Every structure is written in C-alpha cells, then in structure tokens.
Amino acid sequence: MQFVAQMERNPMPLSARDLMDKLVSFPTVSRDSNLELIDFVENYLADLGVSATRVPNDDGTKAALYAHIGPQVDGGVVLSGHTDVVPVDGQAWDSDPFTVTEREGRLYGRGTCDMKGFDALALSAVPLALERGIKRPLQIALSYDEEVGCTGAPPMIDHMVAMGMPRADTVLVGEPSMMKVVTGHKGGIGYKMHFRGFEVHSSLAPTGVSAIMMAAKLINWANEVNAENAAKPVTELAADFVPPYTTLHVGTIQGGTAHNITAKDCYFGFDFRIVPGEDIGAWQARFMEKVAELEAEMKAVRPEAGITAEQYFHVPGLVPEAQGKAEALVRQLTGENASNVVSYGTEAGQFQERGYSAVICGPGDIAQAHQPNEFISVDQFRQGEAFISRLVDMLAE
Template identity: 90%
Template sequence: MTLTARELMDRLVGFPTVSRDSNLELIDFVEEYLNGFGVKATRVPNEDGTKAALYAHIGPQVDGGVVLSGHTDVVPVDGQAWDTDPFTVTERQGRLYGRGTCDMKGFDALALSAVPLALERGIKRPLQIALSYDEEVGCTGAPPMIDHMVSMGLPRADTVLVGEPSMMKVVTGHKGSIGYNVHFHGFEVHSSLAPTGVSAIMMGAKLINWANEVNAENAAKPPSEMAAEFFPPYTTLHVGTISGGTAHNITAKDCRFGFDFRIVPSDDIGDWHARLMAKVAELEAEMKAVRPEAGISISRKFHVPGLRPEQDGKAESLVRKLTGENASNVVSYGTEAGQFQERGYSAVICGPGDIAQAHQPNEFITIDQFQQGEAFIARLVDMLAD
C-alpha cells in the first residue's frame, strides 16, 4: 500500500525512537514498507543488536545516483512542556507538531515517498535511501552504515543529500565536532581538611573554566576566511552535563561530565585534541602531587568531521538546479554529511524545516515547508528519470 508523505510522517513520528532507546520498530516498518514495492533493504545493526541503520537501492545497478540520508533517532521530551502528544503529529494553524517533524522524520518521510514515484517513473539513475541511528548523540550510527554501503559494492552515488532542516536552502559546509567522557577521580577527606584530599569537582571545575577561557580567546580573535560565514565564527568548547560528589562536607571522590568541541573547518581536530590532553595532563599532575591515587580518565565518545565546501561539487550542483538557490550557506550543527564526504562522496545538506525548532518543546514543521520538500522530491525523481 502506498502512503502519502504526510501519512509516512505520521507513522514515523509515532515511533518514540529517542536515542537512548531502540529504533527497531521503526526499522521494521520501513523494511516492510519497502518490501511492499519489491525493494530489498539492508540492515546494519549496532553491536548489541538493539538498533539498526538501513539502506536500500532503487533503480538500475549503475553508478551516478543520489542518496537521500536521514537519521531515525530523536532527542528526549523529558522535562519539556508540550501542549500536544509529542509522538502524534498534530496539525494546528499551518504547522505540524510532534517530536521529529522538523528534525528529521519529516525528511525521512519525504525520502520514503520518493520510492513509489521512482518506480513509477522508471528512473535511469538510481535512488538510494540511507537511514541511520544515534545521530543525536554524535552521529555514531552512520559510519558503519556508510562502510557497509562501500564494502558491499553498492553502486556509487554522485550525490549524498542529507535532509537536515535548512529551510530548503543549500548548505555546503558545517562544523565538525568531537566529544569526550571525562572522569575526575578525587580523594575523599573531611572538607575541613580539604588541602589533604583532592576534590574531583573542584579539579573538574578547572577544566571547565579552561573551556570558558578558550571560548573567550577564540571569540576575541578575528575569524579565518573559511570560518567567517559560521555563527559563531570560531571553535567552541562546551560542557552540557555534570555529576559527582557525595555530601557537602566531603571532598568529592568523583566528577563526571561530557566535554565537546564544535570545530570550524579551518581548525584541525587533532590540534584541539592535543590541547585538551595537554590540559588534562597538567591538572592530573596537580592532583597526583597531593594524592597519587587521584587522576583523570578521558575517552572519546564521538568524532564527526566537518563538511567542507567542494570545488565544483556534484552534490551542490545538482541540488542548486533543483532548488534554484544560489546563495552560500553554512551551519554550525553537525551531520553525517561530513562522514559521507570523508569516504569520498560528494555531499550537501538541504531539507525542509527550521533548525531553530529542533529539540524544542512543541517542535514543528510548517505545512508550507513540508510541501516545498514534497515538490523538491518530485523534481529530483523527474531528474533521475530523464
């Protein structure tokens, strides 16, 4: 049974695929839907089998096609004040509300709606669908999917179109990012004897304060030519979660937090890694000078390469023809576009919706933006058929 793009979005939003949970019910649905058109989907499960990415090939077994890439996970709704059920699409005053309507199950629905159109039109260049997991926690699900697409000899596409919300503008660059799990191991003593112990929280605060200082330094420097288009036009350091301590009168034994970088393409990710590790080594030496048992554990949790504008890129050229959009656009959020590009694909971002609505309570996409996405997909299929 063929579903409209809107019906597909209703179904996809109905699966509560928060990153901490499984996405397999959604993947089951997509696989069954594609199978209904005789399209075989390939799953790429995660290590414990609780999640899976999925890709599919439609059309002739030749190179030169287009990949429509999106992620299936969404951010949590915990603690957010929603006026409607976040996992049911609700239409009000020209808007479609629901978690993922904007970021980015709306685009996933549009990508799936292209399948029956492509089969009906008899496309001459292939269409490929690629749906990943765990994008919201560091784009960790896309790399094994991309590697599988390459290693299995899937016909090589000329264009990867990542449909993150860009208001249907053509985005040719985004920041890269790296994230770490940091654990400060302190030494507990009564807080009245604080100099004889090591407070993991107090020492962890020194690394966080270093992040504030570096942010201020970066903001004060004139931006490089490549970074000038971004907002902000420099690399930023960020700590979003923190936990630790036992009681107000005990030097904290533990302090854990995430430490992330958003890196402009003109900066080298390896250089920022080295700077962080040097600061960690400095603080660890300070801790061990008081108590040798103290220390710092740090591990990388994700690495997302930036998307670099391509010279005469096939992806950019194709999407500009489809949209008629000639302006140069970059974004500060990360996507799997850089991961596809790192593996030799030409990649670009273009999708319906406003990123300002992503992750918000009462997330929405306007009906107008969704309809612009539908028209874009129809033009893409026509181009593949010519």
C-alpha cells in the first residue's frame, strides 16, 4: 500500500496553535459526526504531500484516519489521539466552547486539553518531519468515540496492521498527563442495561415487576462490591492508582411512567474500571451471574420480565512493560524518570494488546478534561511543541 504520495508541498503549513484553533472549531461531540474534522485533516495532509487512510464506522457517519510519513521501514513512532469531545450541554462557559480563547496564560475551549491540543501538535510534526528528512517513520493515528468507550480505535489499529503499514516501535498516546510519562492505566468494560418489568398499579406492586426497583438492586450490588474492593489489601500493580482498586459505576438512569405504576422499563449504563492484574473476564462472569440472579427473581413473578446487558466497550488496561521501547524513548525525550499511572482508559491498552509498545504522554492536566471552561495552559502547550520538535530530531538522526 502507498502511504505517502509525492505531491506539491504546501508552502505555508499551519502552526500548532493554528491547527488547534481549527480542530476545536469542529464540534465533534461523540454523539455527532466527526467527518468535517477528518475532511480538514485529510486535505491538510494532502497539501503537505501526505496521503491518509480513512477507516469509517459501520454507518459512515464517523471515521478514523491514519497516515505514514517517512521511509517504508519498521521502527517508527505513532502519535495517537482521539477527535471526539464530550458535550457542553448544561455547562456554564465564559466563552464559546468551540472557539479557542486565550486569557491569562490559558487556552480555553472544548478539547483544548482533551485532546485536540495534542492532535494539533501531532499534525504540526508532519511538516517538521518532511523538512528534516526523518530516517525513521512518523505515523499519525486519529480515532473517534474514545469518550464513549474507545470504540473507534480498535478497527483503526486492525486496519493499520492488515494493510501492512510498517510496524512502529513506539505508540505515544497524547492524553493530558502534564508531559509526564504514564506507563499504566486501568482497563474498563461497559454495559448498556435494560431492565424490562411488568406494569401494575403501585397498590398491587407484588403482582407486577418494577424495572426501576430491580435495577436498584444491581446498583446497590455495585456499592457493596466497591466497599468490598476498598477493604481488600492493595496489590502491587494497583498501588499507584487512585483509587487503588477496581470500581463499579452507574452514571445515568432513565425509566418509569408515573409514580403510581410499577416501572415497565429502566435503562442505565454500568461500567467497570479494573486495575491491572485482575482478570476482566472474571469480572464479566461475576457481573453476568448477578444479572442472571436478578432476572430469575423477576421472572418468578412475571415470565415476561427480563434483563438485557449489552456490552458496548472493552478497554484493556495498559500494563507497564519490562524494558519497553516506548517508555525508554519518551523518557529520553522528557527527562522524566518517575513512574506514573492513571485511572482513565485510553487506546494505549488497545495498541499494546495488538503487540505495540505503548505509553501515554501529553500536555495539559486531566483535571481540566470534561469541565466547563476546559483549558490547556500556554506553557503546557509550548512544552508539547518542544517535545514534538525533539521527537522529530530524534527520528532524523
């Protein structure tokens, strides 16, 4: 496959800041399409003489994109980021969230921190790589739907492998880490839950099945398991995480018709954040056993009742690698020697699951992610620019 097209170079590539301004201007909330942003990136790379490959989702409303710059050899670096952002609905912003606004040393806007700031830095590396004549490849990988379970990255990674793109030594996921090297993160699984009850007047509640009240039993089970996990001795692999144990969580819930009718339906999401060293499959089995127990209780009253648990994401944890090439390279570039882990999940674990050496390092503070008035500091963004310049220099050696 031809990953680099020899085309006329754009005489004036955009700066990293200009690129961030442009990327933030696309309101790529996960529930919506990201195709306008992908169109822009694909055209921008084409103007630089670089061809990109799209990997669309099933209905064609979204796409991932990857590109290869430099010689057709193994041993390069993948700069990986996601293009989607979380909603701004109900948040009090002091400025337009889809316009980068600079105030008092901060760059405000949805995605400036998580993680269009890094995406812009990754794209800014392309003209640098072309100018400096890199000897090891630079690869760009931009996914979709990271915010709803990292569901867009796996088909992109699989496509990269299937199409024979030269194998990189390092995958650098630029999630905000204050430019610290992160070598581990929790894994995760998530389920879309639907409890189907049987409606009767609430005065006759024992003859019906309340989907909401049965769902509450599963949610209470989550609280009990969280307390159980918190009380266990902390394992060595989990010790650096906050919290240092696996957590279960329900964030939204919908259901019911009226206060005096047993609820026919209840819908909610049920997520696990699993520390390294624990078996995701074992947690799945324990969860489904509890679901089956509750479903049997419901059907004993009304056979029509039941539970559907649809798994919608599965994110493997990122496990620290013994003598990992990604960690060694990024530590060399940053000079940072501390060991760091994070509790959120990323595509780093998905790359690692497919045999890549992966690490997380990016500008910005994760505490700003998803917040109203999200920002990245100008200083962090400049540190990111300096990091990218050093990386390209290393690839040119």
